[in-house]
Amino acid sequence: MPSLTNQDWKDLEDSIKAAALTLGYDEAVWDGNGVLEVEGKDWEELTEEQQKAAEILGMDEDDWDEDDEGLRYEDVDWNKLLPEVKDAAINFGYTEETWEGDGEIEVEDKDWDELTDSEKAAALVLGYTEDTWED
Secondary structure, eight states: OOGGGGSOGGGSOHHHHHHHHHHTOOHHHHTTOOOOGGGGSOGGGSOHHHHHHHHHTTOOHHHHHSOOOSOTTTTSOGGGSOHHHHHHHHHHTOOHHHHTTSSOOGGGGSOGGGSOHHHHHHHHHHTOOHHHHHO
16 A cells, blocks of 8 residues: 555544554554455456545555565564564564664475464465565
8 A cells, every 4th residue: 555554543633543544454454453355356356336435545556466475564563563463473583673674583484385374374464475484
């Protein structure tokens, strides 16, 4: 999403909030916690109302269909993560310090097929897929 996602929900104009609500966002998801089913859809799978809402949020078909690679929550502060996301981050090897960018975690040096089932599950919660992990 464009720079609007860098704004906290409480700072959004009412028209932007209305468009976000149409897509299924609420304050918690907008502020970086959670995944919406609609995010996995291609533009052509969106209803006309959802497409209009996405346009209000500054996205066109190319923006919407662009593959978000990597860590879904990378811009979310450690203390704002939902419990299930924080648990996944911890299981993945993150601490508050490494999450905030101070250091690396061991798992980053592994290929997808070298990850344990637990690490893969945590990776999926955090927004990685096998394809994005290998990039």
